[in-house]
Amino acid sequence: GQQVMQIPQYQHVQEGEDFTTYCNSSTTLSNIQWYKQRPGGHPVFLIQLVKSGEVKKQKRLTFQFGEAKKNSSLHITATQTTDVGTYFCAGPDAGGTSYGKLTFGQGTILTVHP
Amino acid sequence: SQTIHQWPATLVQPVGSPLSLECTVEGTSNPNLYWYRQAAGRGLQLLFYSVGIGQISSEVPQNLSASRPQDRQFILSSKKLLLSDSGFYLCAWGTGGYRSNQPQHFGDGTRLSIL
Numbered sequence: 102g103q104q105v106m107q108i109p110q111y112q113h114v115q116e117g118e119d120f121t122t123y124c125n126s127s128t129t130l131s132n133i134q135w136y137k138q139r140p141g142g143h144p145v146f147l148i149q150l151v152k153s154g155e156v157k158k159q160k161r162l163t164f165q166f167g168e169a170k171k172n173s174s175l176h177i178t179a180t181q182t183t184d185v186g187t188y189f190c191a192g193p194d195a196g197g198t199s200y201g202k203l204t205f206g207q208g209t210i211l212t213v214h215p
Numbered sequence: 216s217q218t219i220h221q222w223p224a225t226l227v228q229p230v231g232s233p234l235s236l237e238c239t240v241e242g243t244s245n246p247n248l249y250w251y252r253q254a255a256g257r258g259l260q261l262l263f264y265s266v267g268i269g270q271i272s273s274e275v276p277q278n279l280s281a282s283r284p285q286d287r288q289f290i291l292s293s294k295k296l297l298l299s300d301s302g303f304y305l306c307a308w309g310t311g312g313y314r315s316n317q318p319q320h321f322g323d324g325t326r327l328s329i330l
Contacts, residue, residue, distance in 0.1 A: 142323075142324075143324045146319065189258070201311075207257065210256065
């Protein structure tokens, strides 16, 4: 079945340093979605990328979708303590009857030292 | 706007006891509904999904069952809990349809501890 791999599993940074997490799918994706889960909280949708090579920005966060639509990255510039949490990528199941199901990566746990 | 409610927030149950977790969605019709389990520090495992009333699909064999008695109500149940059922249970909804590619929106989750 479809697999979505995410690296690194953990990342510890000093406040102000940059952070990047990478996501790779075993299959071509129609879109890639990114979610953030704060400690003790639930996943919250951040963004969806649809086009090959697409780049989107949300303040200090930059999201990229690979040309082959099989990989993606999330880059945070100058991390802040509010960035702490687990970042997940997710891709829809392949096929025309996916019923909106998503395959989530294992997530990258980001800790930021002040 | 759409909202999703999930309860209880925390639950401590003895082994062998029954379970019922409830999730309701407001502000949308005919949503796709999902139950996930998340082990501590791990990813999200899809347990069940539903595209309509009475329509339940199971993703993994387990000790749990799900039901959708109303359009915007999704229930996760067990007749006899096992220690391995401990975890963080999340309900989510997405725009309905079998070809949906839309994001999912999660409830606050239930932390279930089995003693």
